[in-house]
Amino acid sequence: MDPLSQFLLAILFFHSSEYILAAAIHGMSNVNVKSLLVSKEYVLAMVFALLEYFFELLLFPGLKEHLWVSNLGLAMLVVGEIVRKLAIVTAGRSFTHLIRVYHEDHHKLVTSGVYAFVRHPSYCGFLIWSVGTQIMLCNPIATVGFAVVVWRFFVARIPYEEYFLRQFFGADYEEYARRVPSGVPFVM
Numbered sequence: 001m002d003p004l005s006q007f008l009l010a011i012l013f014f015h016s017s018e019y020i021l022a023a024a025i026h027g028m029s030n031v032n033v034k035s036l037l038v039s040k041e042y043v044l045a046m047v048f049a050l051l052e053y054f055f056e057l058l059l060f061p062g063l064k065e066h067l068w069v070s071n072l073g074l075a076m077l078v079v080g081e082i083v084r085k086l087a088i089v090t091a092g093r094s095f096t097h098l099i100r101v102y103h104e105d106h107h108k109l110v111t112s113g114v115y116a117f118v119r120h121p122s123y124c125g126f127l128i129w130s131v132g133t134q135i136m137l138c139n140p141i142a143t144v145g146f147a148v149v150v151w152r153f154f155v156a157r158i159p160y161e162e163y164f165l166r167q168f169f170g171a172d173y174e175e176y177a178r179r180v181p182s183g184v185p186f187v188m
């Protein structure tokens with residue numbers, strides 16, 4: 001299969017599986033179109049990636065012929081997808097697409113499975129997945145762009161999320177955060 005078809009399939013699989021898992025875990029009545037995780041910024045980023053791909057295919061076709069680069073991206077994409085989905089399944093009802101700002105009884109601190117290795121496996125997985133999609137397309141600009149934009153997004157999001165996790169789980173979260181790395185480069 002060519003990298004473009006792989007890219008389109010990867011996107012279709014990622015979003016449909018996010019929706020299906022959210023419905024399976026939280027119930028159909030708790031999912032809506034937002035559970036597909038498609039924002040305006042995200043669509044713009046993907047359109048930019050496709051434009052870069054076609055532009056370079058036309059002007060520098062040799063750039064798109066590095067099979068090993070494409071296969072490296074494919075491997076990253078698969079690894080990222082697995083890590084993210086393992087995180088969602090492991091956390092179960094504690095995993096919500098929106099950050100919880102109020103503690104609910106069924107929200108338990110998860111420190112097992114992939115959460116025993118990194119505190120933010122779904123973010124780590126998404127970072128690997130998103131950069132992998134661009135390496136697979138041999139898109140040098142979007143590879144750097146996606147890495148920077150997604151990383152910056154998580155750099156801002158993690159302290160906010162952890163502020164509430166510390167409120168909910170107190171000393172247990174402090175101890176967990178001391179022991180386990182974030183899983184996102186350069187985030188303590």
Ligand SMILES: C[S@@+](CC[C@H](N)C(=O)[O-])C[C@H]1O[C@@H](n2cnc3c(N)ncnc32)[C@H](O)[C@@H]1O
Nearest residue numbers: 087094096097099100108109110120121122123
């Ligand atoms: C989109 S999920 C992301 C979870 C985690 N940051 C990750 O990357 O796997 C966000 C929700 O997960 C919850 N959460 C994050 N880490 C958690 C943990 N270790 N145990 C329980 N809930 C957690 C947060 O309270 C938030 O509502």
